[in-house]
Amino acid sequence: MNDARSALVLFSGGQDSTTCLAWALERFDHVETIAFDYRQRHRIELDQRLVVLDEVRRQFPQWKEKLGEDHFIDMGVLGQISDTSLTRDVAFKMEQDGLPNTFVPGRNLLFFTFAAAVAWRRNIRNMVGGMCETDYSGYPDCRDNTIKALQVTLNLGMDRSFVLHTPLMWLDKAETWAMAEELGGAALVETILEHTHTCYQSERGPMHAWGRGCGECPACVLRKRGYETWKAKAA
Ligand code: ZN
Numbered sequence: 001m002n003d004a005r006s007a008l009v010l011f012s013g014g015q016d017s018t019t020c021l022a023w024a025l026e027r028f029d030h031v032e033t034i035a036f037d038y039r040q041r042h043r044i045e046l047d048q049r050l051v052v053l054d055e056v057r058r059q060f061p062q063w064k065e066k067l068g069e070d071h072f073i074d075m076g077v078l079g080q081i082s083d084t085s086l087t088r089d090v091a092f093k094m095e096q097d098g099l100p101n102t103f104v105p106g107r108n109l110l111f112f113t114f115a116a117a118v119a120w121r122r123n124i125r126n127m128v129g130g131m132c133e134t135d136y137s138g139y140p141d142c143r144d145n146t147i148k149a150l151q152v153t154l155n156l157g158m159d160r161s162f163v164l165h166t167p168l169m170w171l172d173k174a175e176t177w178a179m180a181e182e183l184g185g186a187a188l189v190e191t192i193l194e195h196t197h198t199c200y201q202s203e204r205g206p207m208h209a210w211g212r213g214c215g216e217c218p219a220c221v222l223r224k225r226g227y228e229t230w231k232a233k234a235a
Pocket of ligand 1: 198199200201202203213214215216217218219220221
């Protein structure tokens with residue numbers, strides 16, 4: 001019914017989703033990408049993702065031929081209804097409930113639901129997301145059980161047999177770097193370092209060992225720590 005050799009990757013242009021893209025390109029014959037503009041403060045990631053896609057095509061001829069259409073979804077309405085520090089100009093902090101105020105309620109549920117609508121139309125069976133439960137920020141929609149439950153819901157609600165893959169679910173950030181190296185060697189690690197965007201503050205400034213960013217926001221701190229741990233292990 002839907003094509004088991006094809007995949008749709010939730011591709012935001014960050015470290016995690018770029019690693020997921022490489023993972024999918026190694027496994028499937030045809031891979032498409034999808035991104036969402038929800039008026040995130042770090043919308044610069046939406047520009048960087050096109051740079052990363054170009055680099056993947058340029059540096060990995062074996063992947064180039066598998067890489068298909070890119071889908072870009074305007075989800076401005078999510079930014080309108082979300083009062084969070086990712087969608088408003090307010091400082092990052094922890095809320096009373098222990099969640100950081102960067103949590104955008106429903107985000108991953110909506111992303112996968114919209115991705116499934118596209119996959120349904122495109123006859124794609126597999127969907128891939130970079131959700132991770134290991135050193136995540138406590139976002140409940142990154143949990144393995146959330147994604148598994150959503151797979152069941154989507155398959156019931158759309159009468160398909162989608163498979164939702166989350167290859168990073170049980171990896172920490174250091175292991176995600178190791179996975180990128182395994183998949184695409186030094187060239188992929190360099191592409192991720194140089195071109196992927198992680199920083200919540202949209203800082204692209206000077207290049208650090210771990211990439212570009214402010215170095216202070218929660219996303220930068222996580223990325224920096226993961227890179228340093230990976231390097232220390234490899235040394
Ligand atoms: Zn930052």
